[in-house]
Amino acid sequence: MHRFDDLDMKLLYELTNDGSISVPVLSKKLEINASVLYSRIKRLMKKKLIKKFTIEIDESLLGIGVKASVGINRDPKLKEMIHKKFMETSEVVSISEVTGRFDIIVDVYAKNLEALHDVVIEKIGKIEGIQNTETFVELQKTDKDPVYLIE
Numbered sequence: 001m002h003r004f005d006d007l008d009m010k011l012l013y014e015l016t017n018d019g020s021i022s023v024p025v026l027s028k029k030l031e032i033n034a035s036v037l038y039s040r041i042k043r044l045m046k047k048k049l050i051k052k053f054t055i056e057i058d059e060s061l062l063g064i065g066v067k068a069s070v071g072i073n074r075d076p077k078l079k080e081m082i083h084k085k086f087m088e089t090s091e092v093v094s095i096s097e098v099t100g101r102f103d104i105i106v107d108v109y110a111k112n113l114e115a116l117h118d119v120v121i122e123k124i125g126k127i128e129g130i131q132n133t134e135t136f137v138e139l140q141k142t143d144k145d146p147v148y149l150i151e
Contacts, residue, residue: 002047007032011040012049013149019053064109066116067138070124071102078129085127091119102134113137 004012010030014021023041027034044050059067074082086092086106094107106124110116120135 002049004044004049007040008044008049009149011037011044013145015041015050015053016145016149019055059109063111065112066110067141068108068110068116068120069136069138070106070108070120071134071136072104072106072124073101073131073133074103075129075131076103082127082129086124089119089123091115091123 007030011026014026014029021029023034023038027037030037032040041050082104083095086095086104091108091110092106093109096105097103098105108116108119108124110119116135116137120133124130124133
């Protein structure tokens, strides 16, 4: 297991809040030499703690009005084919194999409830091997920093 010190954790916290912050600005904020900070970032990337830098998108501006999770039970013999069909379904944004009463939970983004209905009934529900589904529509979401990032 890798060891990460306080500077690593402060760096992760700041980058999680704003991944586009420049090294010079971040070095001033953390009161660390920019070259040291740049080396730290490279080291964290090399150790694969930082996997990638990305952006956060306001999906509502793209016409996505409904987000839902769909719990699914499937025929285990058709697992690979079902996974492939989910990967081909544009409205499916993530696929998780889980424990509990469902085999899979897929997250779905849709324009509205009618479009969500079409995805669940016409696309997901008609995939061979899907035994049953249960849909959970997101009403409100509040993200919080993971406990390991809290200062």
